Every structure is written in structure tokens, then in C-alpha cells.
Amino acid sequence: MRIDKFLWCVRKYKTRSLSTEEIRKERVKLNGETAKPSREVKVDDTVHFRREGIEYGLKVKDLPKSRVGAKLVVDYIVDITPEEELNKKEFIQMMRSFDRKKGTGRPTKKERRDLDDFKD
Numbered sequence: 001m002r003i004d005k006f007l008w009c010v011r012k013y014k015t016r017s018l019s020t021e022e023i024r025k026e027r028v029k030l031n032g033e034t035a036k037p038s039r040e041v042k043v044d045d046t047v048h049f050r051r052e053g054i055e056y057g058l059k060v061k062d063l064p065k066s067r068v069g070a071k072l073v074v075d076y077i078v079d080i081t082p083e084e085e086l087n088k089k090e091f092i093q094m095m096r097s098f099d100r101k102k103g104t105g106r107p108t109k110k111e112r113r114d115l116d117d118f119k120d
Contacts, residue, residue: 003028004037006063009064023036024037044060057081
């Protein structure tokens with residue numbers, strides 16, 4: 001199965017064209033090498049891809065015939081993303097919630113408490 005199709009089938013990218021575009025931008029590596037969209041994925045291959053500043057890692061358990069439901073993804077891949085990257089993901093999500101655009105008004109009471117907790 002092609003790597004662009006595989007990443008789309010296991011729901012790592014919303015569309016196949018997005019997955020192809022990311023591969024062309026050299027953000028996806030297959031077994032440690034930069035891959036092209038037509039590169040074939042086999043069982044026990046490792047796939048590393050960068051998305052939103054985080055380096056994800058996957059090990060291929062099986063190849064799906066077509067796009068699978070979110071609950072069935074675990075039958076086809078093993079997540080080998082390092083713990084540091086997952087912590088980075090949580091930190092990025094937290095920083096997005098604290099970032100306020102200029103002119104959006106005063107923070108709500110809950111946002112104010114969250115900001116005070118974050119600063120302490």
C-alpha cells in the first residue's frame with residue numbers, strides 16, 4: 001500500500017491530498033528515510049511524521065484495505081511516539097488556550113483562574 005494512502009487510511013491526515021502534500025514537503029520518513037508518496041509500506045515498517053511541531057512515530061501492524069473507523073485504527077498501527085513529544089503536544093495545546101487575541105475583551109472568571117494557576 002502507498003504511504004500516502006496508508007496515512008490517510010489510519011486517520012493521521014484528514015484527506016489523502018493532505019497526506020500526499022506533507023510527504024512531498026519531506027515531513028514523513030519511512031524507516032528513517034525520506035519517502036515519496038508512492039513508496040510502499042509493509043508490515044513492521046516504522047513511519048515518522050511531523051505535524052504541528054510534534055514528531056509522531058508509528059509501527060505498522062497490518063495494512064487496511066480502505067479507510068478504517070477511529071476505533072479500529074489500533075488494529076493496524078502501534079504508536080511509538082516518544083514521551084517528550086507527547087508532553088510537548090500537551091504544552092502547545094495549553095499555550096493555545098492561554099493565548100488571547102488583542103481586542104477580544106476581558107478574560108472570564110475561569111480563564112483568569114487558569115492564568116493565575118499557570119503563572120504560579
